[in-house]
Amino acid sequence: MGSNTTEAHPIIANRMKKAVKNGLKIIVADPRKIDMVKFAHRHLQINIGSDIALINSLINTIIKEGLYDDEFIKANTIDFDLLKQQVSQYTPEKAAEITGLKPEEIIETAREYASASNSMIAYTLGITEHHCGVNNVFDIANLALLTGHIGKRGNGIMPLRGQNNVQGAGDMGCLPNLLPGSRSLTDETYRRRFEKEWGVSLNPHVGSTQTRTFEKMENGEIKGLYIIGENPLLADVNLNHTRTLFNQLDLLVVQDIFLTETAKLADVVLPARSWGESDGTYTNTDRRIQRARIAVESHPQVKEDWEILCELSAKMDYPMFYQNSEEIWDEVRRLAKEMYGGISYSRLDNEYAIHYPCPDENHPGTLVLHQHLHDQNRADSRKSPFVPVSYTPPIELPDNDYPFTLTTGRRYETYNTHTQTRFYAEGVKIKQPEETLDMHPEDASALGIVNGDTVKVSSRRGSLEVKVKVTEQVVPGLVFMSFHWHEVLTNVLTINEYDPISGTAEFKACAVNIVPADKQKTN
Amino acid sequence: METAKPVKTVCGYCGTGCGLLVEVKDNQITKIRGDKDAPVNKGQTCVKGAFAYKYVHSKDRLTSPLIRRAGQLVESTWEEALTVIAKKLTKIKFDWGPDAISMFACARSTNESNYITQKFMRAVIGSNNIDGCNRT
Numbered sequence: 253m254g255s256n257t258t259e260a261h262p263i264i265a266n267r268m269k270k271a272v273k274n275g276l277k278i279i280v281a282d283p284r285k286i287d288m289v290k291f292a293h294r295h296l297q298i299n300i301g302s303d304i305a306l307i308n309s310l311i312n313t314i315i316k317e318g319l320y321d322d323e324f325i326k327a328n329t330i331d332f333d334l335l336k337q338q339v340s341q342y343t344p345e346k347a348a349e350i351t352g353l354k355p356e357e358i359i360e361t362a363r364e365y366a367s368a369s370n371s372m373i374a375y376t377l378g379i380t381e382h383h384c385g386v387n388n389v390f391d392i393a394n395l396a397l398l399t400g401h402i403g404k405r406g407n408g409i410m411p412l413r414g415q416n417n418v419q420g421a422g423d424m425g426c427l428p429n430l431l432p433g434s435r436s437l438t439d440e441t442y443r444r445r446f447e448k449e450w451g452v453s454l455n456p457h458v459g460s461t462q463t464r465t466f467e468k469m470e471n472g473e474i475k476g477l478y479i480i481g482e483n484p485l486l487a488d489v490n491l492n493h494t495r496t497l498f499n500q501l502d503l504l505v506v507q508d509i510f511l512t513e514t515a516k517l518a519d520v521v522l523p524a525r526s527w528g529e530s531d532g533t534y535t536n537t538d539r540r541i542q543r544a545r546i547a548v549e550s551h552p553q554v555k556e557d558w559e560i561l562c563e564l565s566a567k568m569d570y571p572m573f574y575q576n577s578e579e580i581w582d583e584v585r586r587l588a589k590e591m592y593g594g595i596s597y598s599r600l601d602n603e604y605a606i607h608y609p610c611p612d613e614n615h616p617g618t619l620v621l622h623q624h625l626h627d628q629n630r631a632d633s634r635k636s637p638f639v640p641v642s643y644t645p646p647i648e649l650p651d652n653d654y655p656f657t658l659t660t661g662r663r664y665e666t667y668n669t670h671t672q673t674r675f676y677a678e679g680v681k682i683k684q685p686e687e688t689l690d691m692h693p694e695d696a697s698a699l700g701i702v703n704g705d706t707v708k709v710s711s712r713r714g715s716l717e718v719k720v721k722v723t724e725q726v727v728p729g730l731v732f733m734s735f736h737w738h739e740v741l742t743n744v745l746t747i748n749e750y751d752p753i754s755g756t757a758e759f760k761a762c763a764v765n766i767v768p769a770d771k772q773k774t775n
Numbered sequence: 776m777e778t779a780k781p782v783k784t785v786c787g788y789c790g791t792g793c794g795l796l797v798e799v800k801d802n803q804i805t806k807i808r809g810d811k812d813a814p815v816n817k818g819q820t821c822v823k824g825a826f827a828y829k830y831v832h833s834k835d836r837l838t839s840p841l842i843r844r845a846g847q848l849v850e851s852t853w854e855e856a857l858t859v860i861a862k863k864l865t866k867i868k869f870d871w872g873p874d875a876i877s878m879f880a881c882a883r884s885t886n887e888s889n890y891i892t893q894k895f896m897r898a899v900i901g902s903n904n905i906d907g908c909n910r911t
Contacts, residue, residue: 260789261789261790261791262822263793263815263816263819263821266819412790412791414789414790415882416785416786416787416792416882417790417882418882418907418908418909420885420889421880421882424886424892425890425893425894426880426892426906426907427907427909428903428905429903432890432893450894450897454898454901455897458903459903459904459906462906465879468877473871473875475871475875475876476877477877477878478864478878480879480884480888481881481883482881484879484908502867503860505860508837510836510837511837511841511848518848519842519843520840520841520842520843520860521840521841522840522856523837523838526787526830526831527831527883528797530888532885533886534787534792534886535792536785536790536791537790537791540792542794544784544785544787544885545783545784546782547799548799548802548803548804548831548832551838553838553839553840553853554837557881557884557888557892558890558892561891561892563857564857564860567861568864568899570899572895577887580887580890580891581886583890584890604812605814667788667827672827674830675828675830675833676826676829677829680822680826755910
């Protein structure tokens with residue numbers, strides 16, 4: 253669901269495609285006719301942002317037809333009645349109206365998902381980058397709990413993560429509410445463990461998310477911002493607004509490998525080592541910890557992120573000394589021992605990868621989480637609540653002034669704000685060397701546009717010019733762009749509306765107007 | 776011809792975690808192959824993992840700290856740059872409190888660097904205003 257796997261996670265897509273040959277059935281839920289559709293048994297080409305209508309209707313059908321796992325629900329969940337009540341109005345007919353699907357497609361999918369011996373849901377930002385992203389995820393969890401498709405090999409919920417260590421960064425405590433080992437910082441006993449090791453008393457109050465930080469910059473509460481290896485000016489929604497906020501800060505520090513668009517606004521820029529020059533571990537999308545090793549020596553003036561921060565903290569009267577990354581990792585293992593205690597560098601050298609949790613050296617690691625849900629005699633009797641949710645349409649729907657819906661995403665050969673993928677090895681033929689606005693042939697012909705024409709795209713927040721790619725990957729009324737190229741600043745168009753819980757912006761839907769660029773000039 | 780042993784590492788792009796073999800000559804990456812021993816990719820790579828590595832050796836890489844002086848970013852020593860940051864962070868913390876400072880951590884950097892990043896924010900600055908690109 254909402255995962256353009258071939259382009260964003262090509263190797264995972266390869267493994268899925270290989271599994272199709274061995275009998276796996278793939279159902280793709282995506283508003284675009286992405287490459288995975290070719291390998292899919294069914295494509296649910298839903299309207300943008302209608303995921304909850306679809307999932308609630310799947311749940312409705314599974315309940316109506318008695319395809320749920322009654323024993324699993326009784327043993328592991330609460331609030332099943334609330335879920336039943338909530339989905340009762342989401343009949344396949346009602347959901348068909350919202351999603352643009354046929355009722356039979358929904359009914360068949362419900363039967364297939366529920367009755368298969370193993371069913372797994374993989375999702376990406378197509379689920380989370382909506383004002384209702386958290387509700388979308390809750391509903392996926394509802395579906396898995398309803399059918400017991402969780403806690404067993406070949407089942408479960410698999411968010412495919414976008415960066416090599418986005419999982420690890422959060423696990424290490426780079427989140428406003430969690431300490432290393434992913435336990436809440438409001439857990440006093442756990443917090444004490446860190447206070448003792450670090451020799452300080454810690455702030456017990458949850459901090460601000462990135463989204464909230466932007467709001468606090470706007471009202472003047474945040475004065476100093478330190479950014480490591482990120483280019484939020486290009487990556488975040490409503491770019492012109494982001495620039496204004498950065499310029500208002502008393503101090504902006506950017507630590508990076510290039511003078512990115514964000515770094516150009518900084519008061520101080522610090523040169524960091526890149527991948528290939530750094531030593532340590534990464535945690536991948538399925539909790540697998542693996543070693544990253546130094547391949548080439550960096551420029552002598554360039555340092556690893558941790559070295560820079562240790563030197564800075566010494567200047568702020570809190571010296572931190574580590575000989576190497578292994579010493580840091582051993583501190584993590586000591587403090588978050590339930591998760592990483594058994595994952596030593598020497599074991600990683602021998603075993604290649606270990607899935608956390610792995611509390612001690614004799615523990616094999618945990619390939620499948622939540623297995624206790626299927627254990628009749630388990631000690632942990634906590635139950636998972638169903639969280640019933642309602643469908644809410646995208647915040648900005650198309651109208652007379654802005655008649656198209658713009659959705660954004662990634663492209664195969666390019667990575668995020670393209671600071672690195674600009675530099676390919678010689679002789680590699682790039683299929684998509686620049687940004688395009690992907691548009692359906694019907695819309696193109698109605699606007700008198702052919703492939704390669706330049707158009708002006710405007711939203712209520714900004715405008716840009718871009719070449720058109722005519723493609724049936726999108727449906728009429730829907731256009732697609734990525735945000736990879738600084739030459740075409742897609743995020744001047746996107747809307748700063750956020751999910752209230754996660755703070756993730758609605759990158760997947762905003763309303764735009766499109767006119768041929770030459771017509772614009774003659775007007 | 777002299778062939779050094781390739782370096783075993785993990786790809787730095789998406790979250791799949793493909794094991795790679797990096798071939799190096801004269802401190803330059805010359806070729807990247809998928810590692811057949813790697814449990815995730817079993818020898819495969821995508822176009823980014825195998826070929827989009829030249830940025831490591833790009834002339835555009837930052838090789839010196841920069842400080843803004845009279846509106847322009849100019850080269851400085853590490854000592855100067857870190858002193859400026861330490862002074863300004865200390866002043867903001869003194870004038871407005873630790874929660875007037877926020878940090879964006881890097882989802883491409885190692886676990887070890889990320890651990891130190893949050894330790895810096897929590898133990899040195901005294902704030903939990905730390906987040907990454909999880910929401911974008």
